[in-house]
Amino acid sequence: MWNQIIEEFSFSKIGGWSSIIIAIVTLFTFLRKNQVITTLTSSNVEKLISSKEKRILIKIIHYFFYIFIGFIFSIFLTIIYYNIGVNIDFSFILFLIGAILYLIVVYIMTTKKSILDKKLTRTMNIFVSMNIFIAHSFCFLSVVPVYVATYLSSTDFSITFDQTHELYGCLMALVVSSFLFITWHLMTGLQLSEKFSEYQYQCFYIIDQEDKNVSWFIYHLIDKDRFLLGDKEFKDDAKVFRIEERTQIFSEKIHLFQKKKE
Incomplete structure (x- = not known):
């Protein structure tokens, strides 16, 4: 038992x-x-x-x-x-x-x-x-x-x-x-x-090293080491795109873009 x-x-x-x-x-x-x-x-x-x-x-x-x-x-x-x-x-x-x-x-x-x-x-x-x-x-x-x-x-x-x-x-x-x-x-x-929220949209961008009046907005990674960037804050509105290495982007100053609500 x-x-x-x-x-x-x-x-x-x-x-x-x-x-x-x-x-x-x-x-x-x-x-x-x-x-x-x-x-x-x-x-x-x-x-x-x-x-x-x-x-x-x-x-x-x-x-x-x-x-x-x-x-x-x-x-x-x-x-x-x-x-x-x-x-x-x-x-x-x-x-x-x-x-x-x-x-x-x-x-x-x-x-x-x-x-x-x-x-x-x-x-x-x-x-x-x-x-x-x-x-x-x-x-x-x-x-x-x-x-x-x-x-x-x-x-x-x-x-x-x-x-x-x-x-x-x-x-x-x-x-x-x-x-x-x-x-x-x-x-x-x-x-x-x-x-x-005060802002409708927020994203990050970097300043072009050759032309300080141009901003490149960071959209997303396209593979392990490269980002897709564009000349507009919204990807669908961009006319010019570029691909940048991760190390290059993070060697530069990254800015925050904030678009307020209307």
Whole structure:
């Protein structure tokens, strides 16, 4: 009997925890191999010199980094709500408030001259709009943690080896909710930032060494070591193109071009 118990404990319980450890080690190896910290802190110029594949990788890493932060914050909220002792009705209240605030955010994003645009200064408008967006985000992110906290309270949950299935289920619910929330949050935040951005377009250029009145705008890499440049800020408007080596471009002073909204 004891041999059976030990065998069940070893393979079903410890095995579950060992899979988490393996996943963490694998994640750490991936992050170290792909220089994620360097990638996450890349400047706009550093992103410019990256290949298309590297730029896509940067976006993917940013996306999953935000999901990870959302997941950690969801756990934090779950612990708070669990200790407070909230009930399931609180989740509906948060969702309702979040939905109302989201409608306000949509109004701000889609209306060129909203009430806030007319009544407030630009700085105050951004401050108020971002606070409404943050409050909406907090309400939506809190919905699933409230459900999880309510479930844990009803089952007298404790972190022990005999409740790994419950733990996995709760963590999976938080992961899925974090994934959906971050996707929604980034899409909404991007539209909101475009609303308040002063600039319609930004790019980099260098000054021609022979004629200082001519600027060459940097479009993108065409292979590992060469860039495509043109005489206009927009590639489709350019009449003259040239190909320049990476080393040559970065031996010169790089300027930032910013076109303001009309």
